[in-house]
Amino acid sequence: MTWSPDTPYDGLPLLPPRGELESRRVLKATIEARDALARFDARARALPNPTVLINAIPLLEAQASSEIENIVTTTDELFSAAVADVSATPAAREALRYRSALRCGYEQVGRRPLTASTAAEICAVIRGHDEGFRRGEVFIGDPATRRRVYTPPAGRETLERLLDNWSAFLNEPIDLDPLVRMAVAHYQFEAIHPFTDGNGRTGRIMNVLMLCDAGLLHLPLLYLSRYIIESKDEYYRLLRLVTSEGAWEDWVLYVVEGVRATSLRTCELVDKIEDVQDSVLDAVRSVVGSANHDLVALLMEQPYARSLDVMGRCGVSRPTAAKWLRGLVAEGTLHELRVGRQVLFINQSMMSVLTA
Structure with a gap:
């Protein structure tokens, strides 16, 4: 079926995609990204008090992921609302639900396979209510021109077929690097667009859970949404090119580079947090006497x-x-x-x- 932005893409190809996914460029990029990710994972696990990161980074991820969807709140609002919930703005409450959804998903890693049902549970927490998978047609429009740029598949049987295939791809024992699998799965999830709202945030949580499920991360602490914000136009451009031209290599390279860059950046954040902890310890010694x-x-x-x-x-x-x-x-x-x-x-x- 030929793709058209104005009609439901019911012919969205099943996974895995045909053709080569792990080109020479991709394999080289995955080696570098996995090295950076392993260094960050080891750094986070070596912290005397990893709860500092477990509390902070999911909130930063919640803020950034919500910002991609034009739900804008500040870091100060979020940390204040996490303690004094009465002061929370609607945007802050929505971002806090993202953090809750991330934790909810992480609790399932290792207990049962990641599937479309996992995504549905995560989306229900993000939205604050459970609507399940959509039944009608939706479309994605250009904010400036208001014209359709993509119409996801529609129809109950079509969505079930695509989501069953997506769930199988997440879990089947294929010889594919976990970072490449994550990139492919993320595109497919956004292309299926199974919910009326919350697809982007749900998909970004599933990315982190896939890395945890593959054993590349021991804590859900990779802050990928900031990378997407900083290259938002490129993110959407490359998604569209996979749809229109099957341009998988550039898309996979983009996602893998996001993992590498984010891992290095978060390592720097950990170093700065440790410096703060040392200064707080000195201040507490001075004030408390111990x-x-x-x-x-x-x-x-x-x-x-x-x-x-x-x-x-x-x-x-x-x-x-x-x-x-x-x-x-x-x-x-x-x-x-x-x-x-x-x-x-x-x-x-x-x-x-x-x-x-």
């Missing part, structure tokens, strides 16, 4: 913290918690912010690193 590692861990894991959090984590009274926090404010490590009836204490250095 290296209270529970307090340090809390301030790193929750850059927006409350007295109540300190009381629970450190097992101290409210006056003691308030004394410590205000001492760290006076010392310049924390910034005090009132949000509604709550007082939040912000780890400024950590937020500066995360918002850089």
